[in-house]
Amino acid sequence: MYDQAESLRRMMDAPNAEAKVIAVVSGKGGVGKSNISLNFAISLAKKGQRVAIIDLDIGMANVDILMGLSPRYHIMNLLDSELSIWDIIEQGPEGIAYIGGGSGFSKFVELDDRKMERFFSQFEIIGQHFDYIILDMGAGATKDSIQFILAADDVLVVTTPEPPAMTDAYAMVKYIYLNEGKMPLHIVVNRADSDKEGKRTLASFQRVASQFLQKELNPLGYIPADPIVQKAVKAQVPFVLYKKDAKASLAMDKLTALYLGETTKKAAGFSQLISRVKHLFKEKQG
């Protein structure tokens, strides 16, 4: 097991970060968002970043399973107990923090102001202790989840090279673009059968967005279809740790290095996310 207590202590000691929030989204389900969220997080952590993953695939959260954790709590436990955010955080490999989303975000509408403030003041703490917060979203978007996506600093859109996945990913890109024109959108192609297919898919996706939306996307990279990924999922070990020199792992490391090299660390950060989500729930209450 990972040394939960020790690394949590280290995290709590340093409230000096301004987290950049990255939402990992897709149009179609099952294209690899959760695996990419987790392995990207670990890859970032290996490069010295402090990273937290929040599992926002409400009701179908499974990033914990991918790394063999069984969390005692999830974020909704902040509502009905005196737990602090540090009780909710689970420790994953390479020091990454994991926060389960749990079901029942709809409970928010019934909250009184005091409880809601308590929730957000605890939630806010996360932003000061991590460099990156990765949101693993469900496929597509709901009225609630889109608020999290639109409040992120960066969005990673995951697609496979298959036309139905591409079409749905494009619809997602379009929706985000129409609501938040300046959002940096990075495309990640997963399960490419060859380098050629990976590159071609990235290029054609980028071309379509540029032609029909006049939006420049960043073709961040591709991860090959690699049987190691399935093996790692079964072993409940993130693939970048399961076999460090597997094709998929090397591709993930390259993608992470590119991401760190290309993007600036300027973040509106977690506070933007919180104010947006607060607003959303206040709106629902009113």
Ligand SMILES: Nc1ncnc2c1ncn2[C@@H]1O[C@H](COP(=O)(O)OP(=O)(O)OP(=O)(O)O)[C@@H](O)[C@H]1O
């Ligand atoms: N690069 C890859 N090579 C081979 N298999 C892969 C790859 N990426 C993902 N898979 C397979 O696809 C499955 C689904 O991946 P994952 O759970 O990450 O998708 P998801 O987009 O999060 O799904 P959902 O929409 O249900 O949340 C994995 O369990 C794995 O078996």
Ligand SMILES: [Mg+2]
């Ligand atoms: Mg998933």
